[in-house]
Amino acid sequence: MSQDSTATTSAPSPAITGSAKAGALASAIAWPLASFAVLLLAWQWFVPIAGIPEYILPVPSAFFERLWTDRALIFQHTLVTANEIVLGFLMAAVISIPLGYIIVSVKLLEKAIYPVIVFFQLVPKIAIAPLFVVWFGFGLFPKVLLTFLLCFFPTLVASMTGFRALDERVLYLTRSMGASAWQTFRYVRVPAALTYIFSGLKVSAVFAATGAIVGEFVGANAGLGYLLLRGTSFLDMPLIFACLVALSFVGILFSYLVDGLEVLLMPWQRKG
Structure with missing residues (x-):
């Protein structure tokens, strides 16, 4: 044979x-x-x-039944929270990933700007959330801004780590082969950094839901955080747990979307 x-x-x-x-x-x-x-x-x-007693810890059948009977109300508020999560997360990704590359590429900026970013990151975001309500009101923007601030730093640090991870000898090799700066960035730097960037995005995806809910706790007239506060005011535990189930579903769905985007943009890491 x-x-x-x-x-x-x-x-x-x-x-x-x-x-x-x-x-x-x-x-x-x-x-x-x-x-x-x-x-x-x-x-x-x-x-x-x-x-x-039910007013302390309801059984799953009670809050799943409430999730079904109030599905229209819960779905309406879930869309509000999901919108805040997506907008804040996307804003953080669009700003922090290019900024990470710029800071790594220009050493002066890394010395001048990065310490300032770290300093502002040390300020507790939950503590300044009430200021956002005072400055920007009860609308969508304060929740998106708080979500953005919680997602910004993890994505920035992961992006900087990823763009630093490339061996300098690879850059010398691409230059010796006549590759332009754009070709080096597109075909060498970005693929090498994607693993680190998506690690930061996955962490940010978890923080995004926290930022949106905290912003709604401080001041809102819609969203799952608002609905949770309303349920707490009346000790409506089935409603509270139904909102938590809806919020968990949004978080899981958003996490899977980030994972799916990672598989789409990094086909070389697919198994099988």
Whole structure:
């Protein structure tokens, strides 16, 4: 038998590879769902046995029922919070990633500007949230701004680390081969930095929901944070937990979107 025929017979068929990927995807979805199901069943079973009243800790069936009966109201406020999360996150990404490259490229800026950025980052964002309400009112902008500030620094630091990670000898090699500055940036610097950038974006995706909710806690007339405060005022625990479920769903969906973008922009890291 020839070498070519041996290589052909030893290679896995596309059908086998596709089924393996489908099995891995199903496993990645099934195990978290099973874990959540066990947790909720244990919660549903434990609360009545322990004699915990509903106004302290409702059972999952109560707040899932509330999530369904008030789905229109909760969905309306979820859209408001999701809009704040997306706008603040995108603003942070659009500003911090190019700024990270500029700071790394110009050493004078790194010495002059970066310490100032670190100083302002040390100021607690939650402490200045009431100032945003005083300055900008109860509209959308204060929540987006607070979300932006929470997402900005992790993305900036990750971007700076990524643009620094490239070996200088690679840059000497590209210059010796006649590559332009744009070609070096597009085909060498950005791909080398993407792993670090997406690490920062994943951290920022978690902070984004926190920024939006804190901004709504301080002053808002819409959003899940506003709805949570309203439920707390009336000790409406099923509503509170229904809002927490909706917020968790938004966070999970947003996290998966960032992961999907990473797979799309970094095909060389795909498994299989």
